[in-house]
Amino acid sequence: MSLPFVFVQARLRKTMMTIAKLKSLKSRTCVRKCALLFHEQALVAKQGKQPDIGYIEGLCSLFSASQFTQILSASQMAQLLLLSQRLSSKTGEELAFVCEDIHQFLLSVLGSEPSDWDFFQEDGELDASQRTLLPHILILDRLRSPFNVGSVFRTADSFGIEEIWLVEGTADISHPRCVRTARGCTKTIPYRVMEESVMIAELKRLAMPAFALELGGKDLSSFDFPLRGAAVLGSEEFGVSPGLLSYCDRSVGRVSIPLGGSKGSLNVSVATGIMLYHWFFS
Incomplete structure (x- = not known):
């Protein structure tokens, strides 16, 4: 859920620091502080305000x-500079997503990805030939939690997903938390990692119908799932990016899960399981 802009501004007043002061910090402290500051600017842009x-x-x-x-x-620096170059051409929500990409990338460099429950299980090798496959693609649009990514892989294995595409910035599937949660399913489902614009171009090249699992969509019970297509899952905090959401809106649209509780949303991996069950049997 988005933070009220007043609250975001209050946080910014507490965390913003002059560039000169940042230059005086020790290496890890400086990088960590810069990561936090990019996140704060992303929140402002996400609220529709000017960062x-x-x-x-x-x-x-x-x-x-x-x-x-x-x-x-050297390779991490090259990737960081590439991310920073994307800032100049972005405004509004698109700027928010790039700032958040930089935030998450810097955290990953420091080994400080969002924390999850730590539990250990032994993974066994799975026989992928036993899977039922449908012409269904699952797109993970910057899911930041390795726990959620692993959980989605495990669920996707059971509901016919042919391939998973990960937008750059999604948690690394080799992360220990992802590996433990996936229980071997990162080896049973082919996957590709792509920059967002490349992914959209590939969807267009394949004439791939696509829909987003998002708020404000058609009720799950009456949604017309495509026989062949791609489902897009957005990040835990920001949802589906503007570019992918626009593609979906021009294609199959959005699907939403009606809720009857006090919370306004479900964990992304839980929501994915509900949606994939309906798509599998549609």
Whole structure:
């Protein structure tokens, strides 16, 4: 659920720090603080307000500072610079998603992805030939929690998903929490990792019908699931990105799960299981 803008502003007043002050911090502290500040700017943009573009540019200028070069490898630095270059062409919600991509990338470099329950289970090798396959693709649009990604893989294995596409910025499937939760299913379902614009181009090339599991859509019980198509799952905090949501709206649309409780939404892996069951038997 989105934070009220007043609350976001209050948090910003507490966490914003001058660029000069950031330069004085030790390496890990500086990188971690910059990650948090990109997240704060993302929240502002997500609320439809104008983030501080000058401040964002100042944060990006730190990427060449010794605090970053001491921690990031050459390949990580190249990926970070590529993310920062995308900022210049984005506004509104699209800017929010890129800022959040940078936030999550920096956390992953530090080994500080969102925490989940730690529990250990032994994974056995699974016989993928036993799976029932349907021409169904599942798109994970920046799911940040390794626990949720692993859970989605495990559920998708049972409901005919042919392939899973992961938008860059989605939690790494090799993360220990993802591996434990997937229970071997990251090996039974083929997957691809793509940058969002490349993925949208691929959907268009394949003339692939697509729908988003999002709020404000058609009731699950009356939704016309495509026989062949892709289902898009959005991130835990921000939902489906504007680009993918626009593609879905022009294609099959959105599907929503009616709820009868005090909460306004379900955990993404739980919601995915409900949706995949209906799609599998539609």
